[in-house]
Amino acid sequence: MQKDPTRLSALNWDDLKFFLEVARTRKASSAAKRLGVDYTTVSRRVSALEHALGTLLFEKSRTSGFVLTLEGQRLLGYAESIESTLHMACEQVSGSGMALSGHVRIGCTEGFGTFFITPQLSHFVDTYPAISIDILPLPHFISLSKREADIVIALERPEHGAYVCCKLCNYRLRLYATPAYLERHPPLQQVGDLSQHRFISYVEDLAFSPELLYLNNLIPNAHAPLRSTSVIAQYTAAVQGHGLAILPCFLAGQDARLVEVLPEEVEVTREFWMYCREDLRKLRRIVLVWDYIREATERNQAFLLGDTGRMTFLD
Structure with missing residues (x-):
């Protein structure tokens, strides 16, 4: 597109709102849903902004969706500043x-x-x-x-x-189990006894943070036949009484169906x-x-x- 500064007089500032949503979601359909309009409206408003600025703001890709061009990346920072300024202005002038x-x-x-x-x-x-x-x-x-x-x-x-x-x-995490599980399995008197038990834990290669991989640090080579990316799923499995789980105290500590196991020896602070x-x-x-x-x-x-x-x- 050939740039023409005179086109700025025809720029509709409301089009920046559509630009921002497409830049954040990378999909016109997702942007349309968040803005409460249809797909064609989003596409039309972005095209109008590109025409007013005389430049291409997005490259369209089947796999990546709407990808910002270099000019689009430059505009993004300015558009977000305008958005924030408008939020602040509304608060300053409102009752x-x-x-x-x-x-x-x-x-x-x-x-x-x-x-x-x-x-x-x-x-x-x-x-x-x-x-x-x-x-x-x-x-x-x-x-x-x-x-x-x-x-x-x-x-x-x-x-x-x-x-x-x-x-x-x-916050702290401790080791939890049901009383029924503890009754059916070898007694737990020290950390060394944990090798005889099975655990419920995270799927290591899918954990979104290394801060979640505390089981191997505490109990190397722990046997964990049931794993999940969800701590709530781990908690739910522990309540079923088929394994031990390291869980946040704010989650498991208020559930009477679970008891702490070796609380003085197995404790994690995050x-x-x-x-x-x-x-x-x-x-x-x-x-x-x-x-x-x-x-x-x-x-x-x-x-x-x-x-x-x-x-x-x-x-």
């Missing part, structure tokens, strides 16, 4: 009621998201009904750069990126990190949710470390 409204999407690890974040934030939405929350408790990494979430809670601190990050909390994009951190709804999660985890340190089996909630 206080509007400022404490909106939508927040939280990505987190599967177990923590399901068994801690979800119950905690169910109380949050009762207090702040004008703020809607999406919780994504998934057993894989969630991308902030693609705007898959506004806030992420992860096992590791991000190595790079324009993020605001804080250590959220420590940490959660919370982060979000710098350009979102000052949004009032993000600040409110961020601070609520931090206070909830601080109040529940004993629960997360396995010192109590009871979760508490903010007033």
Whole structure:
């Protein structure tokens, strides 16, 4: 395409919204679903933006979808800055009621998201009904750069990126089994006895973080005939009474069907990190949710470390 600066006067700034969604999802159909329009509308608006700028923003590929060109990559940073500025502007000129409204999407690890974040934030939405929350408790990494979430809670601190990050909390994992399993199998009096038992664990080559591969460090060559990428699946299998599982205390510690095994000898401490994009951190709804999660985890340190089996909630 031949560039023509006079075309900028015909540029529709709303087309940037369509550009951003296609850049993040790489699919016009996915972008259309997120924007609540049809596929042809997305395609038409992106084409209009390319025409106004006089350049190609995407290469179309059958395998990779819509891939940003060099010009598209350059535009992406500017478009995201415009988007963030608009969010901030809306909050600055809106009344206080509007400022404490909106939508927040939280990505987190599967177990923590399901068994801690979800119950905690169910109380949050009762207090702040004008703020809607999406919780994504998934057993894989969630991308902030693609705007898959506004806030992420992860096992590791991000190595790079324009993020605001804080250590959220420590949590512990211990070895659990059902009383029925322990009755049917050789007694467990010391770590050496574990070699006679079978375990439920992660699929090593599919674990999304090396922080999850604690079984081999604790019990080399452990026999694990049942494995899963999901900690909730491991927990469910352990409850069936057919193996031992290393599970987070915040998950298994509140289930009376499971008991701790060798708690003084088999214990793992890990940490959660919370982060979000710098350009979102000052949004009032993000600040409110961020601070609520931090206070909830601080109040529940004993629960997360396995010192109590009871979760508490903010007033």
